[in-house]
Amino acid sequence: MSDHEAPMINGVVEHKIGEEVLPFVEDDYGGVIVEMNNPMDPKCFVAKLRYSFTQWRSQGKKGVWLNLPLTQVNLVEPAVKEGFRYHHAEPTYLMLVYWIPEAESTIPLNASHRVRVGAVVLNHDKEEKYGTLRGSGVWKIPTGVVDEGEEIFAAAIREVKEETGIDTEFLEILAFCQTHESFFAKSDLFFICLLRPTSFDIQKQDLEIEAAQWMRFEDSASQPITHKNDLFEVIHRICSMKMEKSYTGFSTEPITTFFDDKLGYLYLNKQDMNNHIS
Amino acid sequence: MSDHEAPMINGVVEHKIGEEVLPFVEDDYGGVIVEMNNPMDPKCFVAKLRYSFTQWRSQGKKGVWLNLPLTQVNLVEPAVKEGFRYHHAEPTYLMLVYWIPEAESTIPLNASHRVRVGAVVLNHDKEEKYGTLRGSGVWKIPTGVVDEGEEIFAAAIREVKEETGIDTEFLEILAFCQTHESFFAKSDLFFICLLRPTSFDIQKQDLEIEAAQWMRFEDSASQPITHKNDLFEVIHRICSMKMEKSYTGFSTEPITTFFDDKLGYLYLNKQDMNNHIS
Incomplete structure (x- = not known):
């Protein structure tokens, strides 16, 4: 695979498979998200994954999310054998998760x-x-x-x-x-x-x-x-x-919500609210 | 695997791997649910799956649900290669689904x-x-x-x-x-x-x-x-x-619901309901 071949000019450059961290982004909760959008040989994947974990552990990372699109189904079994568990799935991808710390997992529950x-x-x-x-x-x-x-x-x-x-x-x-x-x-x-x-x-x-x-x-x-x-x-x-x-039922009011200041809609008894104001 | 060995007494009894339907139960919507609770060799699984599909197609079955516990992760790749798609997952299992008919799928959406x-x-x-x-x-x-x-x-x-x-x-x-x-x-x-x-x-x-x-x-x-x-x-x-x-907000009333007569709770403005009765 060409991305493991380092140029060899005038000297020795070592670039071992597995001494490369999988591509990832950080989430807002001290974890990382890996999206395997490109095909990878399972052995190469496991080597890189193990190397990545040495890095993530030393950096104190918590949850590791692994998004495997349907086309990378050959990486599901290796990931589970490395200790990942299923989190959720949609028709086109499977999301797995690994919780690094000793402390109890704070991984959010799946949609219920x-x-x-x-x-x-x-x-x-x-x-x-x-x-x-x-x-x-x-x-x-x-x-x-x-x-x-x-x-x-x-x-x-x-x-x-x-x-x-x-x-x-x-x-x-x-x-x-x-x-x-x-x-x-x-x-x-x-x-x-x-x-x-x-x-x-x-x-x-x-x-x-x-x-x-x-x-x-x-x-x-x-x-x-x-x-x-x-x-x-x-x-x-x-x-x-x-x-x-x-x-009177519940009608809508646009609102910014708890914690994350997301926009959403509140459903409440607005007639009672309006009566109270007037 | 012993469940593929047919007894051989006094005559020829053929029992080919793959001429056996995977264990399944029928659902209420013309589909079948396969739960792979026991380990199975992937080749044997694919052979049985293909034979099962000839039966299910001829019986006019619609959706085929395939529940693969985490311990049967080696069957995920073969299942996807046979045309299954992910439906949902929980920590301990992955649910896949295959829609047989030409007509548009009526497979329910995943929890949102x-x-x-x-x-x-x-x-x-x-x-x-x-x-x-x-x-x-x-x-x-x-x-x-x-x-x-x-x-x-x-x-x-x-x-x-x-x-x-x-x-x-x-x-x-x-x-x-x-x-x-x-x-x-x-x-x-x-x-x-x-x-x-x-x-x-x-x-x-x-x-x-x-x-x-x-x-x-x-x-x-x-x-x-x-x-x-x-x-x-x-x-x-x-x-x-x-x-x-x-x-006044919404309070609870136990109820039997639409369609399937399940027990559940209704949340509604009971104060208005009670005022109306009295």
Whole structure:
């Protein structure tokens, strides 16, 4: 491999494989992150890794993150044999981690939850918008998964658009629920969002949807499934109260957060906050 | 390996390596789950995997999940070369997946969020309970990560107990916020919980905590950091309103949920619900 060949001019220059530190960047917590974006022979990788650890140990480094893209799958087994453990994985890469200090690991836990939204859209005629799952014969509210990096309210707006073509404005999170073992050991948070339509022509777009239509609130509430399932039933009770303006959920406020001063959104009872100010 | 040796008595019994389907269970979505709990030679694994796929294809199976414990790390490279992709990983195992049909994959997305709680404990004297991070010099409310499979309200009670020794009862989620890229690409949901103490003697327990004490509400609100950070400031505003009973957050109700009839907890504005009934 050409990056191990040192030039030999007029004298001896030694450059042994393994006396080179793997390319890395430092993280904010006294650790290092190695991204193996280029192929490497497993033996060469192990030699460099061992040499790197001598350096990192002497520098007092803590966690060593090792990102192995799918194309470098041949380095997974050598890394585990050197003591790395899996941390998380996405379709295109596997992240491993090694904790150097004797002291207890402060490596952050892996992501534990999926986040989903269900969207209730009420128009001026007090009709709700419903899609239906292909073949299920049940009218249901648009639902979907919140993507990594996506705001909850944005996911609700996106799902309604994808499933029905309707443009909406986010009003409130009416309620949410948590369930467990939604897939394997992971948990699930489901946010029920209330939206106001800003366009009204339904154009079914998603392949998974058999039909989409505006439905009278009373008709959607009278489906047998509404009475079979606590959650459906509560959503309809909250919507009834909402139409009488006797229920307040959580709406959004942009905010800078704890510790790291990141921008985010706070969801809170703004009606109570506003009443208090006025 | 003994499980490939068929008995040979009085006649010819052929039992070729690779004409055996890997052990699997069916999932609820037309897929199969293979857990490689026992070691296997990689060549034998590939032969069996290919034979299994001929069976699963003819049976119209969709997703094939492959769980490789850390001890079977030697099967990761062969699996990827057969077309598997990473789905998720935990310290002790890697989950890969293969989508058989031509149609678009309906494999669920990996977990995208970590969930954390912050706990405000108000006692009758209107003091809040605060811990402080070792060395930071800032009094802060107890915080921590919600474990997989743990209720949000239970995590708040547990964190207060771990950090201060105080027993508490969960009252409400006052607000929550979402931030992104909290580690690598993952997002973070932070729930601010209000609790009522049922014991009062502070016994600092967690190694990460330098000190814990009851602190007068006014004193905790007057720390410089409270005014530097939107979120701290909002928490204190909400707590002030809460002490005047002029703010309502989300409290819990046990519920059976959508689709799969799982038990879970709904978080909603129960005060509005109760006012409506009475």
